[in-house]
Amino acid sequence: MQLAPKKTCQLIIDTDNHYLGALKGNQGNLHKSVQANFVAEASYTELSKGHGRLEKRVISLCTTLDNIKPWPGLKTLVRVESERQFKYGGQLRRETETRYYVASFLESAESFARAHSGLLGCRKQGAPRPGCDAR
Numbered sequence: 529m530q531l532a533p534k535k536t537c538q539l540i541i542d543t544d545n546h547y548l549g550a551l552k553g554n555q556g557n558l559h560k561s562v563q564a565n566f567v568a569e570a571s572y573t574e575l576s577k578g579h580g581r582l583e584k585r586v587i588s589l590c591t592t593l594d595n596i597k598p599w600p601g602l603k604t605l606v607r608v609e610s611e612r613q614f615k616y617g618g619q620l621r622r623e624t625e626t627r628y629y630v631a632s633f634l635e636s637a638e639s640f641a642r643a644h645s646g647l648l649g650c651r652k653q654g655a656p657r658p659g660c661d662a663r
Contacts, residue, residue, distance in 0.1 A: 534600055541601035541632060548606075548644060551628040558597045562605055562628050565595040572637035581614040587641040591634065601632035606640065 540547045551559045568588035576583045590605040606629040613622050635643065 537632070538600040546631070546633045547601070548629055548631045548633075551630060558599065558630075559628065561595060561597050562630070565592075566590050566605055566607055566628070567592060568607065570637040572641045574641055581612055583613075584611045585609065585641070587637050589635075589637050589640060599630060602630055603634050604631040604640075605629070606631060 537547055537549070551562055553559055566588075567590055569590055569592065571586055571588040574583075574585045574587070576585075586609045588607045588609070590607070591603065593602060593605070596602070596605070608627045608629070610625045610627075611622065612624075613620060615621070631640075
């Protein structure tokens with residue numbers, strides 16, 4: 529799910545529910561402040577191999593929100609750093625990507641990675657997730 533507008537997040541919080549939203553560059557100031565102020569307080573590393581690929585994901589959490597733009601119910605910042613190695617045209621290739629998320633709940637990095645792996649990335653145990661690009 530893309531990051532919902534503030535009013536939607538507030539409605540989610542007002543109904544005693546939680547959200548997990550992806551931050552994209554078009555969220556301007558919030559995305560920039562998260563990138564600039566994210567300090568990993570806990571991390572968990574996942575490795576998976578399958579379909580000719582090796583993937584490493586490091587899920588890091590930050591709960592220090594002092595310099596982050598106010599957002600309804602925000603409790604956790606999440607950073608997912610992915611590195612994929614695969615062969616393409618007989619050549620070994622490497623792709624890296626860093627994604628940021630905001631969440632209205634607290635969990636350990638490992639619990640977060642295991643419970644929300646479908647939202648934090650397209651692969652789990654080497655199998656493609658529905659709706660994800662299988663490149």
